[in-house]
Amino acid sequence: MANRVKGLPPHWEEYLLCLLLHMALPFLPLLFEMLFSSSNAVSEKSLMLFSAMYALSIGLSSNSKLMFGFTIVISIFFSVAFGVVAGGGNSIPNSVTYSYFALFGIFIIHGIERYNRHVIDQTPFWDFSNGGAG
């Protein structure tokens, strides 16, 4: 008789679901801009705005006050950069590189925090009995 294929343990499934839905899905608008723009690139303006909003939204879902503080600071700097690029019409040298670097950093820090929460502490990501996604 054939054996059932074993899936991932529930806490790993929830961690990966969190990475996918909570952390990776917000990048979708950037992906579509890249796909449909004539230059096949994300504009500096979009990237500054996205970096500011992504840092803020990830920070708000953090359980750590210090992480929340760090992401607010990141968000403020990219908000200023967005204002300069969109309002002033100026391009900031290397801003795209710094922005991708910061986004990667935010993804890693929140990925670690979620690892602590869902894999080590075993907290469910999607627990409707406890008020929804955690």
Place this chain on the structure above:
Amino acid sequence: MSVYLELIPAIAALTSVLATAYSAYKLKNKVDAEKHFVTKLQESRSSFEINDLNNLKNIRNKIVHNVEVNDADISKAIALLEMYVQQLNEVDKRFINEAVLQESLKGRLRYVDKIITKLGIEPEKEYNKQSQADA
């Protein structure tokens, strides 16, 4: 002027580096806290009361055999674990309490099961048949 402008996203990127370093430090402390906790429990296992040990074994059996674990059993197990959490240092205590005293009941049950498994408490193979026979 452009030099100052360039500093804006550069500082943001630098802040993310600092935050990453802090995250990694926190992860290391969290893993260490759990190791210390499990070691403390293993050292104290011989002093567990028979009722407490049976309760832990019962929870493990119920989870393995897909039987619902009631709140009273989880509370008893958490009270036992909390007794040993209190013996840890302040940093470890804070990290372990994040898991043991978390809001989610499902999460608490999973964490208790994880610790029971790490303590090497094995489920009984005949548990399910026996409980069905009792029912």
